Amino acid sequence: MTPAPFxxxxxxxxxxxxxxWVRTADGLRLxxxxxxxxxxxxxTVLILPGRTEFIEKYGMFAADMAAxxxxxxxxxxxxxxxxxxxxxDRLVGHIGRLPDYQKDVRALFDLAxxxxxxxxxxxxxxSMGGGIGLRSVIEGVPVAACAFxxxxxxxxxxxxxxxxxxxxxxxxxxxxxxxxYAPSTATRNYVLSAPFADNKLTTDAAMWxxxxxQITAVPELELAGPSVHWVSQALRETAWLHRQxxxxxxxxxxxxxxxxxxDLPRVHDRMARWPKGRLVIVPGAEHEVLMEGPATRxxxxxxxxAHFTL
Numbered sequence: 001m002t003p004a005p006f007x008x009x010x011x012x013x014x015x016x017x018x019x020x021w022v023r024t025a026d027g028l029r030l031x032x033x034x035x036x037x038x039x040x041x042x043x044t045v046l047i048l049p050g051r052t053e054f055i056e057k058y059g060m061f062a063a064d065m066a067a068x069x070x071x072x073x074x075x076x077x078x079x080x081x082x083x084x085x086x087x088x089d090r091l092v093g094h095i096g097r098l099p100d101y102q103k104d105v106r107a108l109f110d111l112a113x114x115x116x117x118x119x120x121x122x123x124x125x126x127s128m129g130g131g132i133g134l135r136s137v138i139e140g141v142p143v144a145a146c147a148f149x150x151x152x153x154x155x156x157x158x159x160x161x162x163x164x165x166x167x168x169x170x171x172x173x174x175x176x177x178x179x180x181y182a183p184s185t186a187t188r189n190y191v192l193s194a195p196f197a198d199n200k201l202t203t204d205a206a207m208w209x210x211x212x213x214q215i216t217a218v219p220e221l222e223l224a225g226p227s228v229h230w231v232s233q234a235l236r237e238t239a240w241l242h243r244q245x246x247x248x249x250x251x252x253x254x255x256x257x258x259x260x261x262x263d264l265p266r267v268h269d270r271m272a273r274w275p276k277g278r279l280v281i282v283p284g285a286e287h288e289v290l291m292e293g294p295a296t297r298x299x300x301x302x303x304x305x306a307h308f309t310l
Contacts, residue, residue, distance in 0.1 A: 001114060004031045005082060010214045011059025014038050014066040019055060022111055024103045030083040031055065031076040032111050035062045036118065040071035042309055044117040046108060046143070047074040048136075050127030050152070050288075051093055052189060052223040054081035056214055061290050064297060068305035071118050075108045077101060077132075080223045087179055091187065093226040094179060098237035101132045102139070109141060120144040122308045126290065127262065128152045131237060134270075137247045145250040147304055150287045153270055154238045154263025155231075178229040185225025189215055192222070200260045202286050204293040211291065242266060246274035252307040253277065254300060256285030256292075 006019035016037030022030050033055040036044065045065050047058050055074045062072035076083040078101070079094050086094045095101070112121060123146045125133025130151025137146050186193045190201070191211045202208055215222050226234070251274050255267055271279040280303065282289045282296060289300055 001111065006033060007056050007214075007218055008059075010217055011056040011062075013059030013062040014072075017059065017062070020111065022107050024078070024107050026100075026103055028078050028084045028103075030078065030104055030107055031081055032108055033074045034072070034111070034115055034117070035059075035066060036071040036073070036115060038066050038071070040066070040069060040118040042069035042118075042305070043120040043122060043144070044071040044073060044112065045122050045124055045304075045308065046112065047072055048105070048108075048123065048125035048129030048133045049074065049077065049081075050129050050150075051077075051226065052080060053126070053129075054214075054221045056218075056221070057211065058290075060210075060297075061301075064301040065305070068301060070122075070305065070308065073108060073112055073115075073117060075104055077104055077129075081221060087227070089179075091222060091224040092179065092181060093223050093230055095230050095233055098131070098233045099135065102135060105132065105136050105141065120310060122146065124148065124304065126150060127287065128234075131234075131241060134241055134244075135237075137249055137251075138241075138244050140247075143249070144310055145252075145308055147252045147254070147307060149254050149289050149300075150256065150259060150262055151253060151267060152234070152238065152262055153241055154266030155234060156261055156263050178232075179227050181225045182228050182231045187224050189222045189224055191215065200286055201288045202291045203258075203284060204291070204296075207288075207291045207293070238263075238266070242269075246270065246277065249276060250307065251277040252280065252303065254280045254282055254289050254303070256282050256287055256289050258284065258286050261287045 004019040014035040019033040130148040
């Protein structure tokens with residue numbers, strides 16, 4: 001564990017934020033941040049970001065949780081942020097196998113122990129991090145409760161595409177395109193390539209500008225579209241998740257009323273069979289409910305704090 005770059009001015013998180021380099025069991029270097037220097041009598045929230053995201057993006061959320069009595073830790077997944085990228089073209093989102101991310105989760109929990117992060121521990125996963133986090137709690141990570149926002153428990157596909165998507169991804173892999181961009185995906189990060197009007201992430205212009213500014217200020221943070229192989233793996237992983245029973249753990253899941261990225265029926269199905277679970281639809285919100293306007297963010301932070309208060 002050695003110091004890693006951390007852009008506190010971009011993160012706008014609690015005071016004392018810093019980052020560390022850690023090694024996974026398979027030898028990759030990850031960046032993990034901690035906001036644990038303030039009083040945190042209620043425990044620590046372990047933040048699992050979505051695909052393309054990075055630590056600094058969650059600084060404001062960490063500040064919201066700090067104001068409610070929680071410390072935070074956050075990870076740059078393998079292949080994104082400042083952690084080791086997996087392909088020569090660093091902008092392609094890639095993974096060997098989706099369960100490989102569990103090695104990153106283990107590294108995050110190892111760091112939580114190393115820095116003596118205040119207990120109890122809680123997990124929140126957004127989008128891809130929601131899929132990773134669901135497997136983590138199914139496999140028994142030591143958290144007292146979990147929460148998810150816009151979780152990738154299925155990928156939104158049009159009805160005519162869904163039956164062919166997996167086979168098509170396998171076909172492209174077989175003809176040597178496994179590491180290339182998946183069809184219809186962008187070669188730049190979404191917030192740099194899409195206009196604010198009718199974007200699928202947030203309805204708040206200030207948060208949109210913040211996300212753009214973070215990447216333009218530190219271009220090394222940028223990640224673009226996923227590889228063909230990532231899509232193939234994501235479809236396999238979400239199918240596996242769908243077959244698993246829900247763990248015996250309190251769960252709060254929040255999705256935007258205007259969600260257009262994940263498979264909403266999968267979320268409704270999962271939460272309908274989660275005995276200790278509750279699903280909240282966030283009015284007027286898009287996919288990134290933690291990156292909406294101030295009133296929405298405050299309401300969600302209050303709900304999460306109540307959920308995590310034991």
